[in-house]
Amino acid sequence: MLRQxxxxxxxLRITHWINAASVLIMMTSGWQVYNASPxxxxxxxxxxISLGGWLGGAxxxxxxxxxxxxxxxxxxxxxxxxxxxxxxxxxxxxxRALFLDFYAALRGKLAHNDLSHxxxxxxxxxxxxxxxxxxxxxxxxAVWKSVQFPLLRELMGGFDxxxxxxxxxxxxxxxxxxxxxxxxxxxxxxxxxxxxGH
Amino acid sequence: MLKRKSDSLQKPTSILxxxxxxKDARRELAAPxxxxxxxxxxxxxxxxLLSGCELKDDNSVNTMLKKISFFNDDVQGWxxxxxxxxxxxxxxxxxxxxxxxAFYDIDEVPAVDPQSYRLKISGLVSGKRLWTLPELHALPxxxxxxxxxxxxGWSAIGRWGGTPFSxxxxxxxxxxxxxxxxxxxxxxxxxxxxxxxxxxxxxxxxFSYDGALLPPKYGFPMKLRMPTKLGYKNPKHIVxxxxxxSYPGGYWENQGYNWFGGA
Numbered sequence: 001m002l003r004q005x006x007x008x009x010x011x012l013r014i015t016h017w018i019n020a021a022s023v024l025i026m027m028t029s030g031w032q033v034y035n036a037s038p039x040x041x042x043x044x045x046x047x048x049i050s051l052g053g054w055l056g057g058a059x060x061x062x063x064x065x066x067x068x069x070x071x072x073x074x075x076x077x078x079x080x081x082x083x084x085x086x087x088x089x090x091x092x093x094x095x096r097a098l099f100l101d102f103y104a105a106l107r108g109k110l111a112h113n114d115l116s117h118x119x120x121x122x123x124x125x126x127x128x129x130x131x132x133x134x135x136x137x138x139x140x141x142a143v144w145k146s147v148q149f150p151l152l153r154e155l156m157g158g159f160d161x162x163x164x165x166x167x168x169x170x171x172x173x174x175x176x177x178x179x180x181x182x183x184x185x186x187x188x189x190x191x192x193x194x195x196x197g198h
Numbered sequence: 199m200l201k202r203k204s205d206s207l208q209k210p211t212s213i214l215x216x217x218x219x220x221k222d223a224r225r226e227l228a229a230p231x232x233x234x235x236x237x238x239x240x241x242x243x244x245x246x247l248l249s250g251c252e253l254k255d256d257n258s259v260n261t262m263l264k265k266i267s268f269f270n271d272d273v274q275g276w277x278x279x280x281x282x283x284x285x286x287x288x289x290x291x292x293x294x295x296x297x298x299x300a301f302y303d304i305d306e307v308p309a310v311d312p313q314s315y316r317l318k319i320s321g322l323v324s325g326k327r328l329w330t331l332p333e334l335h336a337l338p339x340x341x342x343x344x345x346x347x348x349x350x351g352w353s354a355i356g357r358w359g360g361t362p363f364s365x366x367x368x369x370x371x372x373x374x375x376x377x378x379x380x381x382x383x384x385x386x387x388x389x390x391x392x393x394x395x396x397x398x399x400x401x402x403x404x405f406s407y408d409g410a411l412l413p414p415k416y417g418f419p420m421k422l423r424m425p426t427k428l429g430y431k432n433p434k435h436i437v438x439x440x441x442x443x444s445y446p447g448g449y450w451e452n453q454g455y456n457w458f459g460g461a
Contacts, residue, residue: 037352147460
């Protein structure tokens, strides 16, 4: 047998898929919750893509899977930092490299033939989505427990603004998700790598 | 400068990786089932399947979600700080008009007759008796401007006036070690709260709104106002208060809203 190059360790693949599942549940149940009192009256999420059936059902899902999302995220981040993978894979990232790789990507010239190495655009996207999930969790916590966490509430600009922050952090995650899926479709081998590790 | 190739092209590992790609491709061709799986997993259809389902009738899923909701009650009980106060606001920030909200329309608001009205106190209390409205109105009064947060996500600021519920519980000789305080309402609504929240300094048994007698649409003759809990935990048109150790549930809680409902 040919020697396999391990791209993603098992812990990373497991936490990635748990994260994917919990994000999907949090997002679709969150849409149902949003529909109960839309921040933007013109925007409502279709019932077909939202989870829970009604506000109460959606909240049951949302407040159950928040534990999985947060717990898994802590494990993911902790192992990433402890193993040194975080610094090795996602850093360093310079604005210049990001610009060059982004420009190359726009011209379709950005190579993806070594899946163990992230280009600057990937590094930026993965770092940004990690920060975004932190913002999502903190703004969600401020909405859920605005009285018990006064400092967090004020940091988010008050209860009503925390909801808006939560909404836009969700929107960013959705955009990441769409681009992420599109990229996986373009480079299907990256999906295999995330399933079996090589 | 712009012709710069990606770093990945120059790394020696890419040669090994190219070998791996060819090897992979050979194996994939030999394994049509796996190839099919790879294709299927990429389809948006599988995503739609995941998000479109409701699993509402699936009892095991429902049981699991309810269990976690009860676990969340415990977490919130543990998080609840009896000394932490909800923010109060200046009069200028009161939401006008303050929204009407109930499980029925505004024309179905119950008409409570102030003359015949009696508040019943029952359960684990030594002073079981009926209270008339003038007796309740004679209790020491205070008022506060706080934010009402609805489970739906909207919020509104209002001013409620009434008597501190903790002193009322003392006065009626309630067992302060009991777990729950439950409420029955003239509109067939019911809810229940934990004792620490019942004794919170901002928990008021209110008889007035914005300086005037509590109007029917806001819960005449009285509403229990708790800025530390979501709107549906704040009962209106209360006719009976029960101190108990057995879980009383509530109108929305029995349908799936979280019982603690803390803010």
